[in-house]
Amino acid sequence: MGSGVCLVYAPGTFAQDSEPKAVLVDPITDSIEQIRVAVEACPTGALSISTSDEGA
Amino acid sequence: MTDAGQVLDVERVRALFDLRANYNALFGGSYEDDPYPIWADLREQAPVHPGVVHELTGFEGPAFFHGLPYPDRPHFSAFTYAACDSVYRDDKIFASSPEAIELSTDDVSPLNSMLSMGGNQHRRYRSLVQPSFVPARAQWWIKNWIETTVGILIDSFQDRGSAELNVDFCAAIPVLTITGSFGVPVEQALDIRESLGDPSKVVEMIKPIVSARRESPEDDLISILVEAEIKDEDGMTHRLTDAEIYSFTILLLTAGSGTTWKQMGITLAALLQRPEMLQAVRDDRALLRPAIEESLRWLPTDPMFSRWVTEDIDFHGVAVPKGSVLHICLGAANRDPARWERPNDFEITRPPKPSLAFGNGAHICLGMHVARAEMTVGIYALLDRLPNLRLDPDAEPPRYIGFYERGATAIPVLFG
Numbered sequence: 393m394g395s396g397v398c399l400v401y402a403p404g405t406f407a408q409d410s411e412p413k414a415v416l417v418d419p420i421t422d423s424i425e426q427i428r429v430a431v432e433a434c435p436t437g438a439l440s441i442s443t444s445d446e447g448a
Numbered sequence: 449m450t451d452a453g454q455v456l457d458v459e460r461v462r463a464l465f466d467l468r469a470n471y472n473a474l475f476g477g478s479y480e481d482d483p484y485p486i487w488a489d490l491r492e493q494a495p496v497h498p499g500v501v502h503e504l505t506g507f508e509g510p511a512f513f514h515g516l517p518y519p520d521r522p523h524f525s526a527f528t529y530a531a532c533d534s535v536y537r538d539d540k541i542f543a544s545s546p547e548a549i550e551l552s553t554d555d556v557s558p559l560n561s562m563l564s565m566g567g568n569q570h571r572r573y574r575s576l577v578q579p580s581f582v583p584a585r586a587q588w589w590i591k592n593w594i595e596t597t598v599g600i601l602i603d604s605f606q607d608r609g610s611a612e613l614n615v616d617f618c619a620a621i622p623v624l625t626i627t628g629s630f631g632v633p634v635e636q637a638l639d640i641r642e643s644l645g646d647p648s649k650v651v652e653m654i655k656p657i658v659s660a661r662r663e664s665p666e667d668d669l670i671s672i673l674v675e676a677e678i679k680d681e682d683g684m685t686h687r688l689t690d691a692e693i694y695s696f697t698i699l700l701l702t703a704g705s706g707t708t709w710k711q712m713g714i715t716l717a718a719l720l721q722r723p724e725m726l727q728a729v730r731d732d733r734a735l736l737r738p739a740i741e742e743s744l745r746w747l748p749t750d751p752m753f754s755r756w757v758t759e760d761i762d763f764h765g766v767a768v769p770k771g772s773v774l775h776i777c778l779g780a781a782n783r784d785p786a787r788w789e790r791p792n793d794f795e796i797t798r799p800p801k802p803s804l805a806f807g808n809g810a811h812i813c814l815g816m817h818v819a820r821a822e823m824t825v826g827i828y829a830l831l832d833r834l835p836n837l838r839l840d841p842d843a844e845p846p847r848y849i850g851f852y853e854r855g856a857t858a859i860p861v862l863f864g
Contacts, residue, residue, distance in 0.1 A: 393571065393574060394575075394582060395578070395812055396582040396584075396817055397812065397816075399583045399584075400800075400802075400817075400820075401802070407584075408582050408583070408584060411579075412578065412579050412582045425799075426800075429799075429800060429801055429802070432802075433802040435537075435807075435809050435810070435812040436810060437537065
C-alpha cells in the first residue's frame with residue numbers, strides 16, 4: 393500500500409517509487425539490524441528478508 | 449500564505465483552542481490519574497480481558513471513543529503488544545466498522561470515510577491519497593504550510609520572553625497545516641476549527657474550493673483529490689465525487705488536528721521536565737526524531753482504538769463471539785516489558801523499534817509522516833529561536849490528563 397514505514401527505520405535501504413511502492417536503494421547503507429526492524433515494521437507484512445550465498 | 453498569516457488573530461487562536469474546553473468530557477476529559485500502573489497489572493494478568501478499557505481501569509466515565517458505547521454488543525480489551533499487534537494486522541477477523549460503508553450517501557462524517565472501510569474498498573480509497581502522505585512528500589508539506597505556520601506562531605510570542613506552548617504553539621500548527629493544504633485562508637481556518645462539531649458547516653466552506661480546483665488545479669491537496677482517479681471492482685475508472693472529497697477533508701481534520709497537537713505537547717512537556725535530555729537534543733538535533741518516537745511510545749495521545757469481530761474466535765484463551773467489539777489498548781501495549789526494557793522510562797536513546805502509536809496493518813495512520821514533520825519542524829524551530837527555553841518555575845507544571853484523548857494541561861515556558 394506504500395505506507396512508507398520502512399523508510400522511517402531503514403532510509404538507507406528503502407525508497408518509494410511513484411506508485412508509491414517500496415524499492416531498494418543502491419548502495420544499501422543500513423545495518424542488517426536496521427533492515428530487520430524495518431521489515432518487521434511493515435504494516436502489511438509486504439517485506440521479507442531472504443538470505444542467499446550468491447554474490448555475498 | 450505569508451500575507452494571510454499576518455492576519456492570524458492569536459487571541460482568537462487561544463480562545464478556540466482552550467484546552468480545558470477541548471478536553472471534552474465525552475472522551476474522558478475529567479480523568480486526571482495515571483492509568484499506566486493499572487494497565488500494567490491488567491497486561492500481566494492476561495493479554496485479553498472481557499470489558500472496556502476505561503471501566504477495567506477503574507474510571508466510570510463518561511468516556512466515549514472509537515468502538516464505544518455499542519451497549520448491545522459484547523466488549524473485550526487487549527493489553528499486550530503481541531495481542532494488539534495481531535488485531536491490527538488481521539483486518540478480515542477484526543473489521544474497522546460494524547457494517548459496510550457506503551460513501552454515496554450525503555452523510556458527511558469522520559466515520560463515513562475510509563477509516564471504516566475494509567479490504568479492497570479501503571485499499572482503493574487509500575491508494576488515492578497515499579502518494580500525498582509518503583515520507584518523500586514531507587518536504588512538500590513543510591515548505592508549503594508547516595514552516596510558515598511555525599514561523600508566524602513563534603513571531604507572535606518571541607519578544608515576550610514567555611509563552612504557553614500547548615495552546616500558543618502546538619494547538620495551532622496541525623489545523624493550520626491541514627486547512628492550508630485545502631487552500632483555506634488562515635482567517636477561515638479558525639472558522640473551520642470552530643465548526644468541527646458540525647460537518648455541514650465545514651462542507652459549506654470547502655465546497656467553493658472544490659469547485660474552483662475542478663476548474664483550475666493548484667499546488668494543494670484538494671487539487672490532488674479532484675484529479676485523483678479510482679478503479680472500481682469492474683475496472684471502471686472514476687474520479688472522487690464532491691461528497692467523497694468532503695468526507696476525506698472531515699476525516700483529515702478530525703484525525704489530524706487534535707492528535708498531532710496533543711502529541712507535540714506531550715513531547716515538549718516530557719523534554720522540558722528533563723532539562724538534561726532537552727539540552728542533549730539542543731546540542732544534537734539528530735536526537736529530536738528519536739525523542740518524538742519515544743513520546744509516541746511512552747504516552748500516545750489516543751491510547752485505544754477498536755475493531756469489530758467478524759467470526760467466533762478463541763483469542764488468547766478468551767472466547768470472543770462474532771459481533772463483539774475488541775478494544776486495542778495500545779497505550780498498554782506500548783509499555784509491554786516483553787518488547788521494551790524499562791518500559792515506563794522516557795528514554796530517547798532506545799534502539800529504534802516501532803510502537804503502535806500510529807496503529808498498524810492496512811489502516812495505519814495515513815498522516816503519520818506529516819505528523820512527524822509537524823512535530824520535528826515545530827520543536828526544532830523553538831530550540832533555534834528561543835534560547836534557554838525552560839519551564840516557568842513559578843507556574844503550575846504540566847500534567848497529563850484525559851482518558852481516550854490524552855495530553856498535557858499547559859506548558860508554561862520562559863526563554864531568553
